[in-house]
Amino acid sequence: EVPLLESGGDFVQPGGSLELSCAASGFTVGDFYMTWVRQAPGKGLEWVAGISISDHTTEYADSVKGRFTISQDNGKNTVTLQMTSLKPEDTGMYYCAAGGILCFGPQRLRKPDDYDYWGQGTQVTVSS
Numbered sequence: 001e002v003p004l005l006e007s008g009g010d011f012v013q014p015g016g017s018l019e020l021s022c023a024a025s026g027f028t029v030g031d032f033y034m035t036w037v038r039q040a041p042g043k044g045l046e047w048v049a050g051i052s053i054s055d056h057t058t059e060y061a062d063s064v065k066g067r068f069t070i071s072q073d074n075g076k077n078t079v080t081l082q083m084t085s086l087k088p089e090d091t092g093m094y095y096c097a098a099g100g101i102l103c104f105g106p107q108r109l110r111k112p113d114d115y116d117y118w119g120q121g122t123q124v125t126v127s128s
Helices: none
Strands: 004-006 018-024 033-039 045-054 057-060 068-072 078-083 090-100 120-124
Touching: 004 090, 018 033, 018 057, 018 090, 018 120, 033 078, 045 078, 057 068
Parallel strands: none
Antiparallel strands: 004 018, 018 078, 033 045, 033 090, 045 057, 068 078, 090 120
């Protein structure tokens, strides 16, 4: 059983949209702070977005604010990341992760060791 399974990554042109999904198994997404972290080719990990389902709170990195939306999928044990107005700099491997409160707020932890669960990633490529 894979705790977190991401899907939805694809090749898309600039200005396009994608929706990533993160299905959780063995735990309830509402019991954790759920985040998306990405890694561009040759670069470090970047915290992208987070949601506290129990607190109805979401946060976004400045680089994606207004373009990305993180949410729970209609009461399912799944978190989605809707991405619009995609740019080439959004290219990268997108990881879903579940952790504690330090994964949210000012800290916005972004390394696998900082989380309780970390997915295998889904690739997003934005190019013309």
